[in-house]
Amino acid sequence: MTGDATGGAVHPGAEAASAIAAQEAEGHATLGLALLRGGHPAEALVSLRGAVAFGDRRPGTLLNLALAEDMAGDAARAHTMLRELAVAMPGWDEPPLRLGESLRRTGRLADAEAEYERALERNPQRPEALLSLAALLMLRQEAARAQMLLLRCCSRAPDRPDAWDALGLSLMMTGDVPAAESAFAEAQRLAPQHIDIAVRRAEAAAMAGAAAEELARLEVASAEDPANVALLSARGLLLGKLGRRDEAVEVLEAAVALAPEEMVPTVALANALTVTSRAKQAAEVLKRAVELAPRDSNLRNNYAATLVRVYRYGEAQEILEGLLAEQGPQLNVLCNLTNALVSMGLQQEGVARAQEAVRFAPQAHLAWRSLGNAMAYHPAVTGETLLEAYRGVGRTLPRAPSPPGPQPFANTPDPERRLRLGLLSPTLKTHPVGWLTIAGFETLDPDAFEIVCLGQPEANDPIERRFRALASAWHVVDTDAPEALATRIRELGIDILVELSGFGDRGLIAACAHRPAPVQVKWVGMQNHSTGLAEMDWMITDRWETPEGFERFYQEKLLRMPDGYVCYSPPPYAPDVVTLPALSRGQVTFGCFNNTAKITPVVIATWARVLQAVPGSRLVLKAHQFGEAATCARFHSAFAAQGIAPGRVELRAGSPHRQLLSQYNEIDMVLDPFPYSGGLTTCEALWMGVPTVSVPGETFASRHSASHMSNAGLQDWVVADLDAYVARAVAAASDLPGLATLRAGLREQVRTSPLCDAPRFGRNLGTALRHTWRAWCAEQAG
Amino acid sequence: MQLAPTSLPVGPDPAQLTRRVQDMIAAGRVHAARPLMAALRRLAPPSPELHDMEARLLLREGRIPEALAELDAGLAMDGGAVELLISRADARMQAQDVLGAAADASDAVILAPRHPRAKAVLGVVLLEMNRPEDAVPCLREAVAAEPRHAPCVRAYATALERCGEHDAAAQVLADGIRAIPGDPTLRTAAIMVAMRARDFAGAADIAEAARRDGVADAQVFGLKGHALSSLGRHGEATAAYAEALKLAPEDPYVRHLVAAAGLRPQSTRAPAPYLETVFDGYAQRFESHLIGLHYRVPGLLRAALLELRPDVGDGAALGPVLDLGCGTGLMGVVLSDLKLGPITGIDVSDGMLREAAQKEIYGDLVHGELETFLANDRTDWPVILAADVFCYFGVLDEVMKLCHARLAPGGLLLFTVEEMPQPSEEDVAKGWRLGRQGRFSHHADYILRVAAEAGFALRVMRREGLRTEAGADVAGMVVALERVRHDG
DSSP states (O other): OOOOOTTTTOGGGGSSSSSHHHHHHHHHHHHHHHHHHHOOOHHHHHHHHHHHTOOOOOOOHHHHHHHHHHHTTTTTHHHHHHHHHHHHOTOSSHHHHHHHHHHTTTTTTHHHHHHHHHHHOTTOOOOHHHHHHHHHHHHHHHHHHHHHHHHHHHHOTTTTTHHHHHHHHHHTTOOOHHHHHHHHHHHHHOOOHHHHHHHHHHHHHHTOOOHHHHHHHHHHHHSSTTTOOHHHHHHHHHHHHHHHHHHHHHHHHHHHHHHOHHHHHHHHHHHHHHHOOHHHHHHHHHHHHHOOOOOOOHHHHHHHHHHHHTOHHHHHHHHHHHHHHHHOOOHHHHHHHHHHHHHHTOOHHHHHHHHHHHHOOOTOHHHHHHHHHTTTTTTTOOOOHHHHHHHHHHSSSOOOOOOSOOOOOOOOOOSOOOOEEEOOOOOOSSHHHHHHHHHHHTOOOOOTTTEEEEEEESSSSSHHHHHHHHHHEEEEEETTTTHHHHHHHHTTTEEEEEETTTTTTTTTTTGGGEEEGSSSEEEESSSSOOOOOOTTTTTEEETTTTOOGGGGSSSSSSEEEESSSSSOOOTTOOOOOSSSSHHHHSEEEEESSSOOOGGGGHHHHHHHHHHHSSSSSSEEEEEEGGSHHHHHHHHHHHHHHHOOOOEEEEEEEEHHHHHHHGGGGOOSSEEOOOSSSOOOHHHHHHHOOOOOOEEEEEOGGGGGGHHHHHHHHOOGGBBBSSSHHHHHHHHHHOOOHHHHHHHHHHHHHTTTTTTOHHHHHHHHHHHHHHHHHHHHHHHHHO | OOOOOOSSOOOOHHHHHHHEEEHHHHHHHHHHHHHHHHHHHHHHHOOHHHHHHHHHHHHTOOOHHHHHHHHHHHHHHOTOOOHHHHHHHHHHHHHHOOHHHHHHHHHHHHHHHTHHHHHHHHHHHHHHHTTTTHHHHHHHHHHHHHHOOOHHHHHHHHHHTTTOOOHHHHHHHHHHHHHHHTTTEEEEEEHHHHHHOOOHHHHHHHHHHHHHHTTHHHHHHHHHHHHHTTTOOOOHHHHHHHHHHHOOOTHHHHHHHHHHHTTOOOOSSSOHHHHHHHHHHHHHHHHHHHHHTTTHHHHHHHHHHHHHHHHHHHTBBBBOOEEETTTHHHHHHHEEEEEEEEEEEESSOOHHHHHHHHHOOOOOESSSHHHHHHHHHHHHHEEEEEEGGGGGGGGGGHHHHHHHHHHEEEEEEEEEEEEEEOOHHHHHOOOOEEEEEEEEEEOHHHHHHHHHHHHHEEEEEEEEEEEEETTTEEEEEEEEEEEOOOOO
């Protein structure tokens, strides 16, 4: 914006100039102004200086010269000129206003504020000064004062949408949401294409509890003006808030297709795609958003987090390390980087970043969560150190004030009545949680337990349909804030809350810190160790996961099942088991289809010992991470350092589930990783006729395979230390007929074992849950 | 504070948006295409292409009259637009305007003789017009051009099967499965072809291959269970039903099958969607299937009727007659030489009713559940027939009462039931049992009890072999009841 030479006060210096000089000066001044308006400040500067050299001392010319200096890069000179001009023209509001604008741009907000005040002293109704000063006041949270200025601004310049928009913002800050919505409505009337205004109006309506009404209005408006991106963006936002997530994606897709350069719908689309588990598409959209706003660090962090979800760890690492280098430590960035590093198999580096996060923000549960999640993979982890990390989460999770009154729960403490179970997880579907728990819930006695699912929105998923079929009610809670979720669970009168998501991505366990149910039980779903949460009463486990004496590693009371702690539902599409591949191939093939986070340097060294002890053998590793060339190169080099040629180790990227299962037909035996063992992966290998050599440690995660193998009757594959691990693998590889016989009967053995015996598991689960309830009732009575 | 931009920063390109919407429609993302389509129609001038796109969206949304209006508008702009003609043929088919569809499809083929979709739609229209012989060459060409278009492959197989070329139909589907191994609909179609040909072992093999290939859905497992059950391999059938239940736990058809296999508490009658699914699948070959099973039921009911009303055999008129669960109209065929009528048939399967309509015997054919029909009907029927229907009911109290209420005084209810083999004490007490094939069998004492309670007098009750299955007779009873108590 430029000053207008003809609109200011009379310029006294011009009278003294000669007619020729005045003519020259006039020409330069006019050209300078045109150049300035045209966005060519350097050229404008030459002309305007020429005008002054020819004696032009008109205030307009001097003002424009100052603006040109500022725009051409010499802010200090510009400020001096504007101050001189302000002194010379004490009644003119333009110099202090322009000085304020320049100071604001250079970040000198307090000085800018003073100049705006000065401009308003000279012209109390100047809209630009009112608006700019109000904006600065809002930055300082002085919303009430800002509001007064903005009300003046709106009355003086009622046709300015930015004034009404700012007024709406100030009203939002003071909590007057209905008035804010009215202000945004006026702004939107004046600027119907303005995306930010439409979105803010929608947000205000949602806050006022009128999301559905605003959506209805927007739909009518959209029908009349279907190419209006602002309306589409606001609709998308409200659809998301109302839980209609697929529709939100559809509407926002249209908005982005119509206005691909606009940030608001682009970022909103990425968010909508993320909450609908379409991370791959979200990553594409976020990539575009980052291209549009490359300096937006939040956006880059979100992009990196999404890249991690789609297994593009290397790219994520690069972005996150770049952010740290540019801006120093930030909690979210450190936590995302931890996740990326551990996922790539860089456990030590990951834990170091998590420790940095804890040092940076020791009161942030997110930092402790990152530390616990990373440590579970670290070769040196112990039961106690992991418990300590999760206790850190437990300590720092926010808690709502206790509800008033002596009886915190309305649940009737009758030990034998039918109980309402709440299953809390956003992964009640095709997911390890689904495969390992659904059969147990299906076989719970319906007369003894009612099941309420607290999960994700409906999707076309076969295991989710099984959950839906057994649930008396289904509540979509996966984007609820923890405290609101806890209130909801309490209102549902849940007797026993079974937490099935843990501290994983989009885990809902934080709600448990608010103690929403009388009995809270942890089972599957990032169940890598104790939750460390004082409010978690019980953990479902078994004698292999937590032998006698392991109680000290757990915050919770241990609820040991008589068999294994899970019941596996094999997929109907699993290919048939084939004969031992070593017999036809003439070489033993070891395999591990666990993700690379579990493969530590110690694991690689141990596997190398096995390969060296079994001449001609090879190892097939399969994980999403091996889709990245850099990760493959790093792993090959790690094996080479242990004397294993690259030809003996095959690295395969991820594939659809059925293909993954079929690839067990090429594997003779699985080498379990440690200290984070295979869980569902071990069950799947068993179902495909492939046993797993496993060495359990102290943490829960280190003992999954030990539990599943023992539960299927293969305790002799569970060993005590690394020497025994190598010896067991070598012994099995030396007895191929024995291995072939085991393989031929293994599916049937597993099918008839407690690992897959759903009715038996369901009975035991019912007994265990009843035990927790009776204990609570006894406490109430005592 | 940024100032508001008052216009879009970059004007959207209608051509690009058009491609985007087309991609969405092709991917079946109808809802996703809607908002963009609305914008596109505002930004771009009307064109045949836009009318076609709008119509295709409307068709996917089931808004057929609106789709037809769009297509009419598009064709008014360009009468020779082949894509629009094809779309309108499709729309007219959905609007039951077969002749109109035939005209459009023919025009499309004349304008673009090598256009595979034109050939395909003409083939489907001809199939609908019951001209499978003419449909075959069209669909053959269409499949040759687009061997990965599953609906086309299915239609081609149907046409061949209706021409009696069972092996060729099976081969087309086998080729289709090779071309599109991930499409479960072709697996289902192939299983049905085998089952209609009574090749249960072949059907089970196709289902098993689908399982191994990872494309078996609940329907495939359900049909596998059917096939195995027909082969007497009940244990394997039960396992198949259990898998079906895992994949579609909410599906009433699957739940019924599972109940029949004894995996869940039994329901008291087969759900209407189950019957509809089973019989719509079987409709085309139902008669030959049942005749192949030595189906005697219509003849047995005719004999019982003539035994009670010999005058009808001598040419006396009797009617109207209600045929409950009329299926493809076999009962009507068996009675067609008598002066009975008009006959009203009722069935839950549209496919069956279409077959029945072609016999031109029935005065009226009603699509619906028989209980609903009986509860709302106000006719006093002298004769109600229920041939092989009550085997889909466990509890008969209610349906007996409804029949009683709808019979004229002295009116006859004639029906068959399957007899319970080796009943336990519990079975006798309950009176009915759900069998592995999804049908119910009944005990004679139970029939007598509910008949008496409803106000009937027993006129005929005879043990008969109803048909053979897996080489053994299915034992049943022919029952005739007369309404003697008139308080219903």
